[in-house]
Amino acid sequence: MYPLSSMTIKQKSVLAVFFVLTLSIAILVLVAVPMQKSIMERLIITSTNSFVQKQLDFVGLLVQYRVDYVVDHSHILNTSPILLNSNNEFDKLSNVQEILDTGDISWRGDESPLIKSVMDNVLSSELILHFKDVGTPVQGTYPNIFSEVFVSNKYGAVVAASNKITDYNQSDEQWWQEAKESGLYIGDVAFDESSNSYSLTIATKIVDSDGDFLGVLKAFLSMDTLFETLRNYDIVDNDYPSRDIILLDSKQNIIFPREYEDNSVVKTFLSTVDLSNGAASTDTLRSPCVEEHEESCIYSHGHLIKFKNLEWTLVVSHEEDILLSSLKEFRNVVVIMTSSLIIFSLLLFMTLLLGITDRLFDLLSVIQKVSFGDTSARVIVGNSKDELGKLSSGINTMLDSIMRSKVLENTILQHIHYGVAIISPLGVISFANEALCNMLGQTTDIIGIKYEQVLKFSNIIEPEIYVSDEFITDVLNKITSATKKDIYLVNKLGTSIPIECSVASIVDKDSSIIGGVIIIKDITEERRIDRAKSDFVSIASHQLRTPLASIRWYAEALLNGVGGIKKPTAGQKDYIEVIYDSTIRIINLVNSLLNVSRLEVGTFAVEPKETVLKEVMSEVLEGMKPMVEQKSLSINKICDPKVPNVMMDREIVGIIFQNIVSNAVKYTRQNGKIEIAGTFVTDPNILAKIKNYKGKTGILVTVKDDGLGIPLKQQVEVFSKLFRADNVRTLTESGTGLGLYTTKLIMDSIGGAVWFESEENKGTTFYILFPEGGMKERESSKKLQFVE
Amino acid sequence: MPHILIVEDEVVLSNIMRVRLEDEKYKVTLVENGQDALKVLEKNIPDVILLDLIMPDMDGFEFLKEIKNVPAYQNIPVIVSTNLNQEEDISRVKSMGVTDYVVKSDVTMTQLADKVTEIVKRKTTK
Numbered sequence: 001m002y003p004l005s006s007m008t009i010k011q012k013s014v015l016a017v018f019f020v021l022t023l024s025i026a027i028l029v030l031v032a033v034p035m036q037k038s039i040m041e042r043l044i045i046t047s048t049n050s051f052v053q054k055q056l057d058f059v060g061l062l063v064q065y066r067v068d069y070v071v072d073h074s075h076i077l078n079t080s081p082i083l084l085n086s087n088n089e090f091d092k093l094s095n096v097q098e099i100l101d102t103g104d105i106s107w108r109g110d111e112s113p114l115i116k117s118v119m120d121n122v123l124s125s126e127l128i129l130h131f132k133d134v135g136t137p138v139q140g141t142y143p144n145i146f147s148e149v150f151v152s153n154k155y156g157a158v159v160a161a162s163n164k165i166t167d168y169n170q171s172d173e174q175w176w177q178e179a180k181e182s183g184l185y186i187g188d189v190a191f192d193e194s195s196n197s198y199s200l201t202i203a204t205k206i207v208d209s210d211g212d213f214l215g216v217l218k219a220f221l222s223m224d225t226l227f228e229t230l231r232n233y234d235i236v237d238n239d240y241p242s243r244d245i246i247l248l249d250s251k252q253n254i255i256f257p258r259e260y261e262d263n264s265v266v267k268t269f270l271s272t273v274d275l276s277n278g279a280a281s282t283d284t285l286r287s288p289c290v291e292e293h294e295e296s297c298i299y300s301h302g303h304l305i306k307f308k309n310l311e312w313t314l315v316v317s318h319e320e321d322i323l324l325s326s327l328k329e330f331r332n333v334v335v336i337m338t339s340s341l342i343i344f345s346l347l348l349f350m351t352l353l354l355g356i357t358d359r360l361f362d363l364l365s366v367i368q369k370v371s372f373g374d375t376s377a378r379v380i381v382g383n384s385k386d387e388l389g390k391l392s393s394g395i396n397t398m399l400d401s402i403m404r405s406k407v408l409e410n411t412i413l414q415h416i417h418y419g420v421a422i423i424s425p426l427g428v429i430s431f432a433n434e435a436l437c438n439m440l441g442q443t444t445d446i447i448g449i450k451y452e453q454v455l456k457f458s459n460i461i462e463p464e465i466y467v468s469d470e471f472i473t474d475v476l477n478k479i480t481s482a483t484k485k486d487i488y489l490v491n492k493l494g495t496s497i498p499i500e501c502s503v504a505s506i507v508d509k510d511s512s513i514i515g516g517v518i519i520i521k522d523i524t525e526e527r528r529i530d531r532a533k534s535d536f537v538s539i540a541s542h543q544l545r546t547p548l549a550s551i552r553w554y555a556e557a558l559l560n561g562v563g564g565i566k567k568p569t570a571g572q573k574d575y576i577e578v579i580y581d582s583t584i585r586i587i588n589l590v591n592s593l594l595n596v597s598r599l600e601v602g603t604f605a606v607e608p609k610e611t612v613l614k615e616v617m618s619e620v621l622e623g624m625k626p627m628v629e630q631k632s633l634s635i636n637k638i639c640d641p642k643v644p645n646v647m648m649d650r651e652i653v654g655i656i657f658q659n660i661v662s663n664a665v666k667y668t669r670q671n672g673k674i675e676i677a678g679t680f681v682t683d684p685n686i687l688a689k690i691k692n693y694k695g696k697t698g699i700l701v702t703v704k705d706d707g708l709g710i711p712l713k714q715q716v717e718v719f720s721k722l723f724r725a726d727n728v729r730t731l732t733e734s735g736t737g738l739g740l741y742t743t744k745l746i747m748d749s750i751g752g753a754v755w756f757e758s759e760e761n762k763g764t765t766f767y768i769l770f771p772e773g774g775m776k777e778r779e780s781s782k783k784l785q786f787v788e
Numbered sequence: 789m790p791h792i793l794i795v796e797d798e799v800v801l802s803n804i805m806r807v808r809l810e811d812e813k814y815k816v817t818l819v820e821n822g823q824d825a826l827k828v829l830e831k832n833i834p835d836v837i838l839l840d841l842i843m844p845d846m847d848g849f850e851f852l853k854e855i856k857n858v859p860a861y862q863n864i865p866v867i868v869s870t871n872l873n874q875e876e877d878i879s880r881v882k883s884m885g886v887t888d889y890v891v892k893s894d895v896t897m898t899q900l901a902d903k904v905t906e907i908v909k910r911k912t913t914k
Contacts, residue, residue, distance in 0.1 A: 553892075562811050591894075594873070785873060
């Protein structure tokens with residue numbers, strides 16, 4: 001249902017890292033790359049703008065300076081000493097002023113390649129020098145800067161020309177007039193057939209030192225150089241090769257390249273571009289330049305020159321792909337880098353994770369081993385100081401401590417004199433100590449076999465009767481504990497060992513039974529001691545009885561006057577009676593001690609017969625009649641008719657009644673009142689309050705007196721051996737201090753209960769509760785003796 | 789005059805008992821062990837035997853065994869008068885056919901004498 005929960009940490013972590021890295025790449029590609037692209041574009045536009053600007057500056061300068069030189073050299077023509085002091089051919093130009101003035105030029109009509117050459121050379125060399133000075137890049141020489149030069153006088157007649165002097169008056173020409181008026185005329189770029197090249201017509205007026213008009217110099221500035229320069233820009237700037245460089249004049253006519261002059265597609269495109277300012281623009285355009293190319297281009301443009309009527313604009317286009325190639329590279333680098341990062345991170349992470357998970361697996365395997373009982377298993381820590389290292393050390397320390405306590409437990413369990421076994425919920429022995437094996441006479445391991453195969457019990461009184469092991473099964477079925485006293489453990493060798501067997505459920509934290517513990521105590525020695533004690537008491541009491549019987553009988557003889565001996569006098573009689581009564585007390589004491597001994601050993605005989613409790617009580621009271629009458633006690637007896645007759649040992653019941661009632665009689669003052677009641681109790685609430693009483697009904701005998709009572713501070717000791725309350729000790733009444741102790745022992749042994757309520761000087765109430773089932777038969781050679 | 793045989797090693801006790809029984813007009817013979825008692829029986833069959841159990845030479849148990857094997861003695865009433873009060877002893881001798889069993893220290897001489905008298909009376913009325 002939850003695949004995540006079934007995944008290992010390793011799988012989860014790999015998944016998480018993969019997810020995070022993929023997400024970051026996606027963000028990078030989807031957000032950062034477009035952002036980077038726009039930044040790149042802006043940078044490219046800016047740089048192409050500056051590039052265009054640079055080109056504009058250069059091209060602008062190129063044209064500007066040429067025009068300037070034409071103007072300047074119109075003055076040189078007037079004063080140049082080079083022209084005056086030259087060889088023959090130069091001599092002809094020695095006095096240009098004069099020639100211009102007179103119009104008498106001897107080389108008129110002749111082609112004068114010399115003049116053209118001079119002018120070309122002078123102007124071009126000057127130009128080269130100038131460009132060098134201003135630092136403008138110039139490649140090689142600039143041949144044929146001027147394709148043609150004419151000089152006309154103030155009347156318009158051509159007086160000098162680089163080519164053939166034509167015989168027509170130039171003063172009618174608009175350019176001539178404009179040059180004369182404004183000093184400079186600049187025409188359009190036009191194809192010059194004579195030089196077979198495109199040229200720009202420049203005309204400037206020639207003045208003398210006084211500023212008087214002398215004539216006009218007309219030059220055709222060859223565009224070849226400019227075009228060549230523009231064509232070479234691609235070569236110049238290799239980083240951003242331009243797709244197109246287009247030069248437009250003020251009328252938006254395409255000056256360069258000439259092949260676009262009539263290209264309607266280019267013209268249409270250019271008409272869409274706002275060329276009014278120098279801003280760059282990016283437009284996706286099907287390239288007008290080369291038909292088969294369909295790349296989108298970025299167009300930049302700027303004013304090349306603004307001089308007189310000369311307003312040229314330069315349009316430069318760059319292929320977007322080329323410009324953005326670095327962005328592509330960037331994107332590729334990003335993809336490659338991030339992919340490598342993912343792989344590297346995953347590898348690194350896996351390595352780290354494997355290190356962690358492998359160690360976790362180590363931990364897990366150690367924990368599993370330990371849970372299967374191998375407490376010697378330890379985690380290998382090494383030099384690791386990290387959290388796992390600490391965890392491992394912690395677990396090892398914990399295991400050491402568990403091991404220590406386990407060793408301690410084992411040592412205790414193995415060396416304890418009690419036989420100890422632990423059984424599984426199915427009754428299979430999972431642990432058995434040495435003492436148990438010894439008791440069972442088992443030399444082979446008994447672990448793994450069912451307890452009922454080795455643990456067999458029999459009745460201690462009738463050893464041939466097997467005792468059920470139900471009490472062991474019980475602890476496996478419900479949470480309980482039990483102690484089975486006085487049974488035999490019958491071992492493999494057939495030997496019966498008297499034992500006391502305690503069993504208890506082993507319960508885990510969820511209160512489910514995970515097994516049971518069986519503790520077997522060999523009570524052979526206790527029984528031997530008990531027997532010896534009992535025998536000693538028997539023998540001692542026998543030995544005591546002979547002299548006691550002598551004293552009793554002789555005192556009796558004296559009192560009654562046997563064999564002719566006279567009866568004693570009144571005074572003698574009192575003394576002899578003291579001897580007699582004291583002897584009786586000693587005899588009672590001896591008999592009581594014997595009872596106690598038998599009760600303590602628990603081997604007294606019980607012979608249940610159907611008993612009418614009322615009758616037993618009457619018999620007991622009958623025995624006390626002399627004392628009751630002497631004290632003038634009123635005894636009130638009530639017996640609930642519901643009290644059933646039960647199977648009980650009459651004599652034992654008699655002993656109990658005797659002990660309780662005799663106390664009431666003894667410790668009640670003259671004319672005192674004793675109430676005896678018998679009730680049948682069925683109220684479970686009442687029975688539940690009685691400690692250790694397990695019966696569902698019970699016969700309650702209450703003996704209430706208004707006598708001396710028991711002092712509060714002594715009430716806890718009432719049932720202890722040889723107890724006599726302080727307030728009765730001072731009285732002369734006899735008492736062995738064994739009666740209540742005996743009663744308590746008997747009641748406990750038959751599953752009944754005895755308790756009391758007492759207040760000093762107010763009286764005492766004793767409660768005796770007999771179980772509804774009466775007493776269970778028990779055979780024994782020893783009977784409890786009724787003691788008066 | 790009814791004849792009572794007291795088999796008792798404690799002479800102190802048998803003496804006073806003899807005095808007490810003689811007051812009841814019985815002929816009393818004292819012996820200190822089973823052996824001697826058997827000798828008495830050879831001459832004279834008593835009406836009642838008061839028999840102690842723990843005695844030297846031949847104790848009460850052995851004596852009982854002996855007399856129960858002799859038809860002539862089988863029917864002599866025997867009151868076991870002892871200081872042994874264990875059930876095993878009591879049931880043992882009771883199974884041997886004794887008439888009564890008393891613990892000496894627990895009875896007065898009068899009670900014991902009454903038991904004897906009762907048996908003697910029962911015997912004579914038969």
